[in-house]
Amino acid sequence: MTPASPAAHLAESDPLALARVWYGFMTARVTIALAILVWHGALLALGQTVSPWMLLFCSGYLASALALRLTGRPSHSHSGHPSKRFWMGTVGVDALVFSTLQLMQSGGSINYSPLLGLPVLLAAVLGRRAIALGTAAGMTLLLLLLDIWKLYTHRAGDEAALFMQSGMTGMGYFVAAFLVNQLAVRLEREEQLALHSQQDAQLQTRVNELVIETLTDGVLVVDASGSARAANPAARLLLGTDSRTGKAPLQLDSQPGWLALLALAQKTFAEESTQQADIRIQHTGRSPRRVRVRTRMTAAEEGQADSLCVMFLHDLREMEARLRTEKMAAMGRMSAAVAHEIRNPLAAITQANALLEEDLTDPAQQRLTTMVRHNAQRLAKIVDEVLEIARVPVRSGHGSAPLQIKLDEAVDTVCRDWSQQDPTRRKVQVSLGTLGLPVDFDPDHLRRVLVNLLDNALRYESGQVGAIQVDTRLLPDRQSSLLVWSDGPPMEQAVEQHLFEPFFSSESRSSGLGLYICRELCERHRASIAYQRATRERGGLAVQGNAFMVQFRPPKPSTLVARSFDIQPV
Structure with missing residues (x-):
């Protein structure tokens, strides 16, 4: 099989590269044609004798080169090589024009024969080796014919020197055609290797990005200054930041809840070793997240002053x-x-x-x-x-739509019923702030959750006015929440760690199933319940107490109860 030309390989691997080479040569032809026309125009302006046919011929060559540059396209035949029409419109036209100019110029003041090297270079870069050497042979033969014409018209001096010069020029054409063709083939091979390597790297990068984006574990890349270079959506969710911010950098020292992550990253850089720890990410007004973090350091490459710390975040709630x-x-x-x-x-x-x-x-x-x-x-x-x-949970009703209740009304009803059972001891301060927004929750399940939390609060409260407080509010992301607070003493660390586990209780007469059932009922409705030590205002004083917060899943917009008010975040 005939070896393909560099242009054929470029057309297969990178059509844009072929177009750049093709337009480069076409631009060179337009430049040379314009230079020849301007030169003859300048000679005419200086008063020298210039044939009108010469100016017309130069103008025609410029128009032909410009038309091919503007309207032509790099085309190949079915064999993968430039078509015959391409060679006739470029190499053939250039050889004809330059040889004609050499014959038409008078006085021998201008030598156009060096311009015959342009068709040789064009064939060497865009054609096969045989075409390049054939073009060099044709240009050499054309030089010899021009020398014979000079001898025939008696405008030449030393015949031997004239033929020697043409022979040396032809030999230079052959050498240039061979070397340029070899160089073009080598560059084309290197470009193909680079292109394939780039494609493999891009494919690997897309696969890595897809894997990291779909990981359920969070991946966080942090530098020595505490700036997060990259974070996948799972990491942004665990950090409590908006996942819609895309790849905006995060500063771990900008939020109090991230300081534990920053300390672990700094420890990794200081000791240059892998670290692992269970930390708590706490934001104001939100339930805390317990996260297990593992850190790894990347190896510093040449030209990079610092390494990076890769942090893998796993939500302990799922575990x-x-x-x-x-x-x-x-x-x-x-x-x-x-x-x-x-x-x-x-x-x-x-x-x-x-x-x-x-x-x-x-x-x-x-x-x-x-x-x-x-x-x-x-x-x-x-x-x-x-x-x-x-018992397996069964949703009431035959439809697939979730049950909805107005949180404020339901909480107010449960609190009043609970207080009326023992008005002397069961005193609760209620504050409602969801403005009638509904939540997806079974009313009986909500009653059971709230009663269990109130019973726990009553067991440890001090008995003072405002010792038990129940609040409903809207979080900044329009998510409804329920807070049950009591001024009881802080829990021991061992008790807090197993607070929602079944059959675990700090009292001998308790079954240890109350808080566990609360969590199970919340998870059935895709809500979450968490405990935290919180400060509340009571009688104008800030008092520490135990708070249980339930965050509800916001209902879909199509199922919202029609209201004529604007909901403002609290």
């Missing part, structure tokens, strides 16, 4: 949720079976105790039956709670 799922999957079946087995004898004990209580008149014996009844009721409540957490 704990998986552990809870595995734990409850094993414990749920056993708990449900045990609860069913306990329910039947417990009902018999309760019934027998009630029958026995009817026949007893001794106060001491009646106290014993009362004790049995209270403990039986306690056991019945524990059995009901165990069966509740083991």
